[in-house]
Amino acid sequence: MSKYAAILAAGAVAFLTACAPGSAATPGGGSEDGRLRVVASTSILSDVVKNVAGDAATVTGLMPPGVDPHTYEPRLHATRDIAYADVVFTNGLLLEPQSLTRTVETTARPGAAVVELAEQAQRYGFSPIPLVEDASLDTVWLGLKVATKGDLPPTAVADFRLTGARGPGEAAAFVLGTFGTPEVLFNTRDRVDHKDVTTLPTDAHTHVSWAFSEPGVYELDFRADVRPSVDATEVRESVERTVTVVVGNDPAQAAPGKQVIDHGHVDIATVVDGESSDIVLRGDAPPDLGTDEAVIAVPNTTLQPIPPQREFRFLGQPGQETYLLPQAVLGRHVHGELDPHLWHDVSAMKAVVQVVRDELSAADPANADAYAGNARGYLAQLDEVDEFMSAAIQSIPEENRNLVTTHHGYSYLGRAYGMKIAGFVTPNPSVQASPRDLMALTRTLENLDVPAVFLEPELAGKSNELTETAKTLGVRVCPIRGDSLDPEGSGEARSYVEFMRANGASLSECLKGRE
Incomplete structure (x- = not known):
């Protein structure tokens, strides 16, 4: 970007911010009511940060619920929110697309904290999973x-x-x-x-x-x-x-x-x-x-x-x-080389909560006690969710703890709760699945006697031959949330706690066995 273009962009952000109805942004950071201004990239992180911030900070999520974080493209309002934030939280580990990473790097104001939570959570015991992908195809x-x-x-x-x-x-x-x-x-x-x-x-x-x-x-x-x-x-x-x-x-x-x-x-x-x-x-x-x-x-x-x-x-x-x-x-x-989908493990998100508490307290020391108290209360909620997830998976017969889904990002769920990542059912309505694709899926479901396969709610009804194969074998097709909270007005997972409880309940109910 040229210097002239950068000046125009900055001017546009300032103009739109000043003119936005109800805008509380001030160019020096913070808001008119004195509260810390915080931005979080994904809908899941936004909810987690809001639970720690409470009433002491204003938290804005860049990605609305229902948006795939891998393909999100920042709009002008996102640039504005980043430009006036005191703290910017991203997931990191290359979850966010390069366009958003570049926007954060070039737009965040001097002195604002930019925190990649998956990286920082390692100081509280989070251990990322290397992305060693299944190479079982008979070709390269x-x-x-x-x-x-x-x-x-x-x-x-x-x-x-x-x-x-x-x-x-x-x-x-x-x-x-x-x-x-x-x-x-x-x-x-x-x-x-x-x-x-x-x-x-x-x-x-x-x-x-x-x-x-x-x-x-x-x-x-x-x-x-x-x-x-x-x-x-x-x-x-x-x-x-x-x-x-x-x-x-x-x-x-x-x-x-x-x-x-x-x-x-x-x-x-x-x-x-x-x-x-x-x-x-x-x-x-x-x-x-x-x-x-x-x-x-x-x-x-x-x-x-x-x-x-x-x-x-x-x-x-x-x-x-x-x-x-x-x-x-x-x-x-x-x-990148490490799996970024850490939110499927509640203990990993507990490490994230502690990082959020530390970063908000460092940016706003006057409200450090409030952030610490909010974090304690939220961590207690997450302890209950973690216990719920463990009990839900333990209720599934061990031979049925096989996860077959559309999405490749459930390794943390598998590691944390003892699920085996058995394969991927991939919805592809625009291209007819090859006979070999269907044969491989059929053999996986038959050999493991899988009671159910799982689709993200937004993909339900769009998988064509692949879900038909599951139905032909008497295999249920059940919901599982992947990378986002449910949009307003649809679904029951409007918070991270609800997101995990919905997944645990679906896995337990659908994998207990055939009726």
């Missing part, structure tokens, strides 16, 4: 990743560009959204040009689907440009490498002498260490492989028909076949 997962060791600002990003491609057919990379709509990242069918680029924040990773129209050897040229922020034009680091992919052929014969990567979770990773940069192939276990040392294998078992929906015409005509490496996790999942 091929994602994109940015790994940094150098002195880069937290707003830094890396642009992955496809600059050239050689092979017997066309190649494409895309991301499937939650409802099955593809977002194209790279595509050689319309020639390689400026559109073949995607941007990731530093120390982040995303899943990608890859499609190849013909068998043979493909050479894909990538360039990674590292910039201080998404708005910056300055390139701090730049590196180019070629990734080789062998499709439908024997990779040992097509690329003799190179290591074959044909399973597990592997990323095309930009590595920035402050002195030099590289693009490598990084798996779940070290060491990294140079792009000239290894090839990605795409077997003939990945061959499948192109979906009939118009959105997939970038792959070819309906009925034609393509070799597809699936992204495995539906949706644009951009995340």
Whole structure:
């Protein structure tokens, strides 16, 4: 952002704030009634912070209930709220999208406390779970990743560009959204040009689907440009490498002498260490492989028909076949190395409460006793919720404590209360599930004799073949809350306490066994 643009933006925020009906904001921080002004990113965190703040502070939530925190885009009112806040609480661990992180970094006023709660909660015993994803597919997962060791600002990003491609057919990379709509990242069918680029924040990773129209050897040229922020034009680091992919052929014969990567979770990773940069192939276990040392294998078992929906015409005509490496996790999942979904473990949120108490007291010492008293009362409520969750899960026969759901973010629930994360049912009404997808789901439900699968309320009725498979097997489809409180006027989980009690009750009632 230019200096002139920044001045205009600041002026707009000040003008809108001054003109907003009932606005209590003052440019020096605090509000007209003298109370501390606090902002929290997600609806869950907003409720938790309000319980600790009580009447001593004004708390504003950036994301309304019902909004997915992974995809939230800040509006002007959010920029205004951040600009006048004394304390800004975010979840951290790359839960919030880069656009919100960048807005907080550039908008929070000097002297305001900006607190990433998941990181700070570790001083009160919270232990984050590493994101070691299931690599049980019989093909490789091929994602994109940015790994940094150098002195880069937290707003830094890396642009992955496809600059050239050689092979017997066309190649494409895309991301499937939650409802099955593809977002194209790279595509050689319309020639390689400026559109073949995607941007990731530093120390982040995303899943990608890859499609190849013909068998043979493909050479894909990538360039990674590292910039201080998404708005910056300055390139701090730049590196180019070629990734080789062998499709439908024997990779040992097509690329003799190179290591074959044909399973597990592997990323095309930009590595920035402050002195030099590289693009490598990084798996779940070290060491990294140079792009000239290894090839990605795409077997003939990945061959499948192109979906009939118009959105997939970038792959070819309906009925034609393509070799597809699936992204495995539906949706644009951009995340770091640690799972950010800590709120599914009440004990983790008790650590968050203590951090909130400390930060509010440091920003507003005159009301420290009030914050401490509110925190004590709220922690007592959370103790009861924690006991309720433990009892709810213990009421489920041990052989039925298998969680199959649409969402990948329940590892903390599993660790805290003894649930096994057995698999994911992924609603995808825009793209017909393949016979192999349905077979895998069927085998999971049959082999584990799962009484119920779980969908977030906002996805109920939108899962098509996948929930139909559950119903065909006599498996119930039950609700589970994921990343947000229920919107006003819908649902029973309007607070964090209600959110956890609703999930515990649903799990207990639905998994006790078949009637």
